[in-house]
Amino acid sequence: MRVPPLDLKPPSHAIEVATLGMTMRFGSFTALNDVSIRIAAGSFHVLLGENGAGKSTFVKCMMGFYRPTAGQMMVEGREVEVPDPRAAHDLGLGMVYQHFTLVPSLTAAENLVISRNDVPARIQWDRERADLAAFMKKMPFTVPLDVPVGRLAAGEKQKLELLKQLYLGRRFLILDEPTSVLTPAEADELLGMVRGLTTSGELTCLMISHKFREVTAFADEVSVLRRGEHVGGGKVSELSTADMAAMMIGEKELVRPAARVAVNGQTVLAVSGAKPPDRSGLKMIDIADLRVKAGEIVGIAGISGNGQMELMEILSGQRPLEQGTVQVCGTPFKATRGEARKFNVRYLPEEPLRNACSPKMSVAENIFFRDFDFADGKPKFWLDSRRMAEQAARLVGEYKVKTASLATPIAALSGGNVQRAVLAREFNGKVDLLLIANPCFGLDFSAVAEIRARIMAARNAGAAVLLISEDLDEILELSDRILVMSEGSIVFETPAASADIGEIGKHMAGHH
Numbered sequence: 001m002r003v004p005p006l007d008l009k010p011p012s013h014a015i016e017v018a019t020l021g022m023t024m025r026f027g028s029f030t031a032l033n034d035v036s037i038r039i040a041a042g043s044f045h046v047l048l049g050e051n052g053a054g055k056s057t058f059v060k061c062m063m064g065f066y067r068p069t070a071g072q073m074m075v076e077g078r079e080v081e082v083p084d085p086r087a088a089h090d091l092g093l094g095m096v097y098q099h100f101t102l103v104p105s106l107t108a109a110e111n112l113v114i115s116r117n118d119v120p121a122r123i124q125w126d127r128e129r130a131d132l133a134a135f136m137k138k139m140p141f142t143v144p145l146d147v148p149v150g151r152l153a154a155g156e157k158q159k160l161e162l163l164k165q166l167y168l169g170r171r172f173l174i175l176d177e178p179t180s181v182l183t184p185a186e187a188d189e190l191l192g193m194v195r196g197l198t199t200s201g202e203l204t205c206l207m208i209s210h211k212f213r214e215v216t217a218f219a220d221e222v223s224v225l226r227r228g229e230h231v232g233g234g235k236v237s238e239l240s241t242a243d244m245a246a247m248m249i250g251e252k253e254l255v256r257p258a259a260r261v262a263v264n265g266q267t268v269l270a271v272s273g274a275k276p277p278d279r280s281g282l283k284m285i286d287i288a289d290l291r292v293k294a295g296e297i298v299g300i301a302g303i304s305g306n307g308q309m310e311l312m313e314i315l316s317g318q319r320p321l322e323q324g325t326v327q328v329c330g331t332p333f334k335a336t337r338g339e340a341r342k343f344n345v346r347y348l349p350e351e352p353l354r355n356a357c358s359p360k361m362s363v364a365e366n367i368f369f370r371d372f373d374f375a376d377g378k379p380k381f382w383l384d385s386r387r388m389a390e391q392a393a394r395l396v397g398e399y400k401v402k403t404a405s406l407a408t409p410i411a412a413l414s415g416g417n418v419q420r421a422v423l424a425r426e427f428n429g430k431v432d433l434l435l436i437a438n439p440c441f442g443l444d445f446s447a448v449a450e451i452r453a454r455i456m457a458a459r460n461a462g463a464a465v466l467l468i469s470e471d472l473d474e475i476l477e478l479s480d481r482i483l484v485m486s487e488g489s490i491v492f493e494t495p496a497a498s499a500d501i502g503e504i505g506k507h508m509a510g511h512h
Helices: 055-062 085-090 108-114 125-137 154-167 184-199 212-218 241-249 308-315 337-343 363-367 385-398 415-427 445-460 472-478 501-508
Strands: 017-026 029-039 044-048 070-075 078-080 093-096 172-176 204-208 221-226 229-235 267-274 287-293 297-301 325-328 345-348 433-437 464-468 481-486 489-495
Touching: 017 055, 029 055, 029 070, 044 055, 044 184, 044 212, 044 241, 055 070, 055 172, 055 204, 085 093, 093 154, 108 125, 108 154, 154 172, 184 204, 184 212, 212 241, 221 241, 229 241, 267 308, 267 464, 287 297, 287 464, 287 489, 297 445, 297 472, 308 433, 308 464, 337 345, 345 415, 363 385, 363 415, 385 415, 415 445, 433 445, 445 464, 445 472, 464 472, 472 501, 481 501, 489 501
Parallel strands: 029 229, 044 204, 044 221, 093 172, 172 204, 297 464, 297 481, 345 433, 433 464
Antiparallel strands: 017 029, 017 070, 070 078, 221 229, 267 287, 267 325, 481 489
16 A cells, blocks of 8 residues: 555654663763653654764664663653664654765655655656655755755755655654754744644654754753753743753853954955856856955855855865866965965865765874875875874864774764864864855854854954855854855855845845
8 A cells, every 4th residue: 555645644643752761871981871851742842962962872762773771762651662763663753864864876756755665666656756746845845856866965965854754754753953954944934844743733843953043933842961961951931042051061161253353355265257067967057256355254155955065066176167267366276185285275065074084094094184295394205193193182182072082983973073073174274265164064052153263263364264054144143245156156245244134035045
């Protein structure tokens, strides 16, 4: 029997899920310690905590990805065994993970259809496409159904992950920072839809989020984890954001960026008439004129998939430029290692584990990539292991990278700590041009504050900064000038000081 998409009336009723004494140890390390949380049926519950607090471990135990060392899980008041994710799905639990679980070589439509348990041996695509079209009409956003997922930008992949769970009609949905790559309007629409499903009793939602605005606007209750323990929570209506922040970070102080200083610098980065093919290969990105001066942050806003990824790939040498020029300090720039060294160009790309690291190599080796063959301005022909260890230890301490050791493969680190390690490498030494894409994706708010403070410090020290971000709050907070990308082109420019959010949003949505 075929399972229709969400037309079925989403699930008949929401379900209550609770954990009792959930504990998870990895060797001698205790990631979760005696965590008991109840998520009431039909509630919108948020899980707060810094990176490394145990949030991802907790929800992976709930979903059967990990087998907890101790503790119980209850669904609708009865104890259940969840040995694997399939068992969780059978109980009506679904999750949108922070890391993508889609098949890159298949299209979005194919990913949705094969996610069902009842996929027929022979798929009637005319019928499936009609059902998918009807399903998409009910959603607050769309994704290209016929493009291979590997060609989609991170934001579109995240949307598709969420759509997949809704398509499967889950009764209890775990969302791991679902709005990190959405515009404010999309995020509000999406969470409003989820909130509508919880209010009507059709869905229970547990969301990991670091955005207090989302918590106060949409959630009923919060639970806070710190260092693997449940340290507090309660009804959102009875807690202030200061209360929640205090539970999350304990005694720590948030880093605050230095005041913006006036710097009248020369043009460092100039892109003219650049027309690379987009990721589909069918259209061209068109960057007519983009300039960034020393001592300014130029923020590029836009909905994911409008050419920002391709622009970053041109500037980092990952995508060929068929027409136009890229110049740094008036000199043609092709992003070779030698040119990047000569002009002090540094990169923090989107998804740094994939784009800026060698996952199986150690933390120390990844941090030393920029310097392994150079010292004191001269080429080196042998690896200085001692210097590598000293530099890595200094930067790991300075940037608070949480790792078991410097020899740990960097892929074993949490997403936030990979981001910190790459940031430590790229900010080490003199920086004249900084090219950044979504630098705070998936990070907790104390890490976000730290990273934004470092970006502002680089700008105040005279670096030219190009900030590509799908977080409009981040663009507004950091930028001196704001550009909007839509359909592969820069369609709008405004000084940040006089920026109108409604006007920016209108251009982001394609209303030029």
